[in-house]
Amino acid sequence: MTISNLDRRGFLKGTTAAALALGLAPRAMAQETPKRGGSVRIGHSGGATSDTIDPATYTGGPVVTAMLGGVCNNLVEIDETGAAKPELAEEITPSADARTWTFKLRKANFGDGRAATAKDVIASFRHHMGEDTKSGAKELLKDVTDIRADGDSVVVFELASGNADFPFVAADYHLLIMPANEDGTLNWQSGLGTGGYTLEEHEPGVRMRLKRRDDYWKSDRAWFDEVTLLTINDPTARQNALVTGEVDIINGVPTKTVHLLQRRPGIELVEVTGSAHFPFPMHCDADPFTDVNVRLALKHAINREEMVEKVLRGHGTVGNDHPIGPAYRFYNAELEQRAYDPDKARFHLKEAGLESLDVTLQTSSAAFSGAVDAAVLFQESAAKAGIKVNVKNEPADGYWSNVWLKSPFCMGYWNGRPTEDWMFSMVYAADSSWNESHWQNDRFNSLLTEARVELDQAKRAEMYGEMQQLCRDDGGSIIPMFSNFIDGKSEKIRHGALANNRFLDGWKAIERWWMA
Template structure:
């Protein structure tokens, strides 16, 4: 179904199955255990990304066990399924106007919060408005700026009005920040309650340590929430996380070290869960801070990184080369015809000289919290850059609090993105000039103009041309080095089972608590 076709229908569900390689198993992954789903048991998850600063406030969500937990406690209006579709969740359907500017969303009447109260339109409105306020620092605030009005049409229908059409609106509604929680009487969001309409209730939250969940017997969604309980442990140290799986302390871990894949595969009770997706490493530079305010310095650094060596040594081939923009080869509008940037010391020296330098000294903040192998990536980058006269001093930052104290705070850091299911979401979240998560402080008027135009364009060919130009702008002017795209590699033991897994993030799109089941 093309975009013009779906605008002529009453409900909306966009498919990106082939684009994201959703749920695709790699050749060495063991077949999924053929156990039928059943209720019972406990799933124990060892996950990176947790911190003592973790909060139940969805405006603060970044990654880690608290996000995975709250995606089991709560629901969104839509979710991304194993085929890459944005499918209704709390919404019964998504009904766009002819120009995709007004979306009417009836809600599921059977959905109830953990305290028994029925979901209403006021809860959805509060959940969205929580991120839209003038004082909001939510990572999704700029993405929701396109919403001009949210109103109830009766107790069980919500109407969203946008400043202009957006064919991808259901994908926005699936963003993990936009979990639906109860509204207070004054219309604000009662996130402190920890209540949601999902299949689990929050029993314990010790920030940066553990989250415990308990299954609800009255969950409205059929065929989901199989485990009786779930335990999500923060295990930021990679070796400790893998050891916990090997010793049976946990059943599932995220972000497996590629160097020990053979070790895990040799264990008869362990299996890899590997899918392709849009995850990528990134090295943002503040474009409003010297020396990165000079595009030639940025280009020098982009030519001074050996991507092929990084892919081979860091990912062991489990990924794809990056081209300094965030649109993965699996994405629908990936510009495959663009010349691949390679390690080129001569071009790096040329741009360094154009910037008025023969040598350059920089400090790069690095931590394993920025993704598996990030510190090793930084070490190799330092070696590559040294050959062209760029001396990089590595500042090894603490993993705990990295996303709070370092990322968005320092001008030259390692970053990591799970990617987004659409080009518009990825660009809007990180590369738009006014984005709260514009990690490189890059502003380009042409890019922002194209971003707005592509969002409403229904002609696929014209939209492809726009996204191609945007990828070129990121590559040649932007403030972020994107050296490579990563496969998602999780690992599990034989005590848990699952069906096809989503590829929008690790751990089945962070939805494994709801989707997986006990195999014992």
């Protein structure tokens, strides 16, 4: 069976076929034909003097945008539709139980002209594996039991258990393909990749400069002649740089200052619905949250629409007490949206044997921008349901080490993850070290295991839909809203359809955007 991509609704529909060739998905038509040329400057947050181009050290910032979106390729990439599609891989073949994954490589050269081979792929993955590595991708690859080459152009991955989302793992921003040394280790120091640009300059925490390659294997990508990424961590300084023309693109426009950019001629906002969300976890093993009716009372006592409007200033969507938003492949759009309803909150209090409720909610500006304001809004809406929410504003310094995971009721933030399994496994599985609500639901955990190995897209959609409902109706987290990703750019910069998995077009703006 051959399909075009791993689309938003899953893949491998209705089959246990042993082989599947994955081709390129059709691209959305842009408003105009892209053209080559021009030098673009990007004002970027997250840079530090400690930055390196070692992919094991990546946490975000200009290094990731430069290396993921410019210098290197992955075996798989996430496109503008949210699909995982072959990139440096040409075909992807899973076994029927999703435990063996075979990647056939396309012909592509590194920046020095040498062909990329299976040896380079193996070195790139093994760099993040083993006891000694401190890579952020180590946990993602813990189930990989073996990687082997079958000639120069085929790589086979063996997993301890089936994982239908393994192509999404291969698209992780740490897992860039770089050249191998003779001894099989990764030569990341070379700064070489198979992407559309070469790395010409890197001054950590200051600037990165890239130059377009004329021999890039993607003929419809990498349009700029030169790209310069400047570290500008302060959001006000970043916006000023865009307004004054010092840079052409910036990432991460704060919602509180969006209106200022909207009024500027020649400036355009780039905004997409993202997966970032703001949970209020309640420890399900601590009173009074052990009673599901108490949890439901609190969930009905929060005014989600008001919170989106006042905290996110309209730049987001209401949440439904589960972490899977519209940006995900298996988002359950048919699940009834929970609304603010003081009467239902009172009903559930009575079901719990209570006439009123008094709880303390710990928060901090460290949780997310606007967290304290959100807590106060919750306090006001809950009061109308006979619930007293005592807002305790904690110091920003040490909030994540002293409050989060320790407080029975606090506020947090998650940027989301590429797949439902990834998000659920990290935060909602009973055995997860980051199970912030201490929630345990046997049905949920059973579905989580089953869905991970299921290759039928319709069945997976049904499973993940039920898991979203279980989180909503039994889970220990109130999730009132999802925020958008907002970037800014000069009107002279153009782009096609936008990815919504991260800012800057899924960190791919360098490759996908062009100059008018």
